[in-house]
Amino acid sequence: MEHYLPVIWGGLIGTAITLYVLLDGFDLGVGILFPFGKSEAERDHMMNSVAPFWDGNETWLILGGGGLWVAFPSAYAIIMPAMYIPVILMLLGLIFRGVAFEFRFVSKPHHRLWDFAFAAGSIVAAFCQGLVLGGVLSGIDVVDGKFAGGPFDFLSPFGIMCGFGMIVGYALLGSTWLMVRIEGGVADRARKWAFPALVLLLAFIVAVSIWTPLIHPHIADRWFSAPNIYVLWLVPVVTALVALFAMRKIDGHHPLSAFAASVALFLLCFLGLGISTFPYMVPPTLTVWDTAAVPASQLFTLFGVLVMLPIILLYTAFVYWTFRGKLQPGEGYH
């Protein structure tokens, strides 16, 4: 049991981060697309489509970070200082876009600043999340169990590419979300935004799939050696099929399927990342076992997760269900 605890926790944190990326992804995506909204009413509409959810969505980020600290304190103590600059810039971006939800409506008609804050904050947060992802994948300099690199180690062409990948990925989630939630003008335009976002996201997926095995031999080994390759070839094939499906559903005005396909694309990306990095918590040196908290701590919190997570998922679903259906114009701000 004790041997599997860190693996279970690795899975839980992966799940929390995945849920974060999917949930906050669409509302960050709406923020990223915000400048493309044509009129004041349209932008109101876009913001109202995510206003009841964003706060709950963002809580998954705290669970992801907090869970990492709970289950892998020494990994947390290495990754956070290593990603110091992008993490803090991300937090500052989240501050701006988070307060914009209320400030924008309260400050009307002088709300230009908060239009900008919402869009810029969302873009900065998404980009920085990509930088962190890229930075961790590229490997962190560790000596004696502590971060030993410089403040700009995270910054690399690969990381910057991941930053842009995150922006277009979230834009895809955001635009398909808008197709689901809104009728009329915004939904039509969202369909037009979804297409380039999807194409760019695919380009990014291809680039990462080529880039990571090229610079990390152990990742190449994981994917292309027997017997793994007999199963793993399915991952890129399924990804390509899902992308094709998404393209058709966006084109054919099937919002729900388009949104589901975008989510599936993200899930496949995560599966790919998981295959590439497992069991490393701090690539390329420390595994989930090296960085795990003592079993007493992992068990104590695991108990809480097992009790609370189903309840959280239930009431989260309930709130989404409460606000189901197409958003009516003017509905939203309390």
Next chain:
Amino acid sequence: MDFDPVLLSRIQFAFTVTFHIIFPSFTIGLAAWIATLEGMWLWSKNERYHKLARFWTKIFAVSFGMGVVSGVVLSYQFGTNWSEYSRVVGNVVAPLIGYEVLTAFFLEATFLGIMLFGWNRVPPWLHFTASVLVALGTAMSAFWILSANSWMQYPVGYSMQNGVAVPEDWLEIIFSPTFPTRFAHMLTAAYITTAFVVLAAGARYWLQGRHIDHAETMIKMALGLLIVLVPLQMEFGDQSGMKVAEYQPTKVAAMEAHWDGNESPVPFVLFAWPNEETESNDFAITIPHVASMLITRTWDGKFPGLKDVPAEDRPPVAPVFFSFRIMVGLGLIMLATVVVGAVLWWRRRLFSTGLYLKTVSYMWPIGFLAIVAGWYTTEIGRQPWVVHGVLRTADAVSPVPGGSVATTLALFVIVYGIVFSFGIYYINRLLRRGPEPTGEGSSESSARRPISFAHDAGRDAIQPGE
């Protein structure tokens, strides 16, 4: 230029926590106040409570937003700026924060959606339930934070293995000795803080002759609560102080600027300038025997002084001494305010005494100031330890260069400066508009509505839209 990462990280943490603590303290109380109003509305069917609930929900939304975004920052700062702290005590402290996320953050953040946007989507009883759950979430969040913080003040239920703290007994860790009194003290402080804001807002409307019915409800409910809570808070504060005296004698010595542990009886230092060089107080004004009475509950009792521990284990004395005095002084002002209010109410002169309402209309910040002062007392009083006796603050910092910390500190100052100035400005604007629906006409008509009580203060008081 050479930047000291420890000092800068401390400033950064103090800065971000000072801004953050203001909003949860307010929203813990506000959520409970809104839930109470909704409950009273459901029970009495009186529309006044409904309108008040909806009005304060708008203010709650703006404050809560700022609390959330500044709170996310804190949750990540443990790792970014204090990674050695995260590593050394992560096995013990992180699960407490984990439980905060699981039991409190999700609850409040998710039901907030229904609370703010669900008025026309769910039936009133369900909306009331959502508000109660948000209030519960905010209070549970305080529970876990105070639990983690109390453990850092006096760590128990753990052992050190290979240089990291390992949990032995979770119940002992969660309910460490100073926790119950500190939690009661903090939660009550939050309710008092909000009640003073509501009282001040009500008094202001009353003096302006606007929203008279709502103002009366606000004043009576807030003052009624304060009459109960402020004396109770004195008791909680005293209890909390006794626990600190028992478990953190050095902190109490700093709070009292008490240097010599052999001194008996110990006088109460009313005012002084603690001098760390000479290890004594300059220009002290003292009252004999009082500190002995307060700390040991005996006429001649003595208690440990600062000189009983080596200089490197003492907290900076002056900030602890002064912030403690500010907190207690503000508490005494609150006590005087509620006593006068109770007497006026008893004599049915509460609403005819313009001077009293005018005074309380300016007292809205008093709870915030007391909370920040109290927080400084307890946090600076723990120094130089981040976890008392286990980990020094200087050893808890991340291996991040001072230049990075200086840059992000500057960014935080700029961003918080912009965001929070606007936030406070918007809250103030919402408060000025008052509890009527946003249309300008309706708030005007309420101002002109005939008032059953005659009072003159309305004309010379603050004008709407000022």
